[in-house]
Amino acid sequence: DAGITQSPRHKVTETGTPVTLRCHQTENHRYMYWYRQDPGHGLRLIHYSYGVKDTDKGEVSDGYSVSRSKTEDFLLTLESATSSQTSVYFCAISDRANYGYTFGSGTRLTVV
Amino acid sequence: AQSVTQPDIHITVSEGASLELRCNYSYGATPYLFWYVQSPGQGLQLLLKYFSGDTLVQGIKGFEAEFKRSQSSFNLRKPSVHWSDAAEYFCAVMVSNFGNEKLTFGTGTRLTIIP
Numbered sequence: 114d115a116g117i118t119q120s121p122r123h124k125v126t127e128t129g130t131p132v133t134l135r136c137h138q139t140e141n142h143r144y145m146y147w148y149r150q151d152p153g154h155g156l157r158l159i160h161y162s163y164g165v166k167d168t169d170k171g172e173v174s175d176g177y178s179v180s181r182s183k184t185e186d187f188l189l190t191l192e193s194a195t196s197s198q199t200s201v202y203f204c205a206i207s208d209r210a211n212y213g214y215t216f217g218s219g220t221r222l223t224v225v
Numbered sequence: 226a227q228s229v230t231q232p233d234i235h236i237t238v239s240e241g242a243s244l245e246l247r248c249n250y251s252y253g254a255t256p257y258l259f260w261y262v263q264s265p266g267q268g269l270q271l272l273l274k275y276f277s278g279d280t281l282v283q284g285i286k287g288f289e290a291e292f293k294r295s296q297s298s299f300n301l302r303k304p305s306v307h308w309s310d311a312a313e314y315f316c317a318v319m320v321s322n323f324g325n326e327k328l329t330f331g332t333g334t335r336l337t338i339i340p
Contacts, residue, residue: 144326155231155315155332156269171327203268207326212257212276212319214328216268 116140119204119217126224132191134220136204138184144207145187146214147171147179149200156203162187194224227252227320231331238306239339246301246334248316257319258299259328260290264312272314275299286310311338 117138126132136145144163148156148171158171160179168179176198178190191198201221205214228251238244250256257276261269273284280292290301299316316331 146327148330153234153332155330156328158327158329161327205269205328209326212326213271213274214269216261216270218268 117204117206117215117217119202119220121220122218123221124223126194126222128195128224129193132194132222132224134189134202134204134222136187136189136206136217138187138206140206140208140215141184142206142208142215143184144209145181146205146207147177147187147189148203148205149173150203150219151200159189159202191222194222196224198222199224227256227318227329229316229318229329229331231314231316231334233334234332235335235337237337237339240308241305244301244303244306244310244336246314246316246336248299248301248331249297250299250316250318251297252318252320255294257326258290258292259317259319260284260288260299260301261315261317261330262286262312263315263333269315272301306336306338308338308340311336 120135146161147159150156157173162168162181180188201219203219204217230249259274260272263269275282275292313333313335315333317328
C-alpha cells in the first residue's frame with residue numbers, strides 16, 4: 114500500500130536464529146501495529162506503538178519484541194525464531210482521526 | 226474482552242447472486258466496526274466502517290453493512306457479486322483503551338465465486 118512498506122517480503126530462517134522485520138511509513142502516523150496472520154486465527158495483534166519509544170503488548174506478544182526509535186520505522190524482532198512463528202506478518206498504520214488502518218503487503222516468514 | 230465471530234469459514238456464491246457475510250461481536254459499549262477484504266497474497270483493504278449514526282453504511286466496491294445492536298451483528302452484503310469479489314473478508318471491532326485504539330479481527334470468511 115502507498116505510504117507503508119514492509120521488508121523483507123519473504124524470509125526463510127533457521128530455528129534459534131534472530132530475525133528482524135521492518136515496517137516503514139511515510140504518512141507520519143502516530144500509531145503502528147504488528148499482526149500475524151495464521152489460518153483459522155485471522156489476524157492477531159503482536160505489539161503496537163502509539164509514539165516514538167512508546168510500545169505495548171498485544172495478545173500474542175510472547176517471543177517477540179519491538180522498537181520504534183523514529184516515527185517512520187517500527188521493527189519487530191524474533192529473538193530466537195521457532196517453528197511456531199512461521200506466519201505472515203502484517204504491519205499497519207493508523208491515523209486516529211479516521212480510525213482507519215492501512216496495511217502493508219506482508220512478510221511471509223518460514224522458520225525451518 | 227471484546228471478540229468478533231465470523232461463523233462462516235467458507236462461502237461459495239454464483240456470479241451475479243447476492244451475498245451476505247455474517248459478523249457478530251461481543252463488546253460492552255457501542256463498538257466501532259469494520260469490514261476488510263484481502264485478495265490472495267495481498268494486504269488488507271478497508272471496505273467500510275461504522276462509528277455511529279445511520280446503521281446502514283455504504284462502502285467501496287458496492288458493499289454495504291448494517292449494524293444491528295439488538296443482534297450484536299454487523300453483516301456485510303452485496304446485491305450482485307462479481308468474480309473479482311473472490312477474496313477473504315474480515316470483520317473487526319475497535320476497542321479504545323485510554324486512546325490506544327486496537328483492532329480485533331474475526332477469523333475471516335473465504336468467498337469463492339462460481340460462474
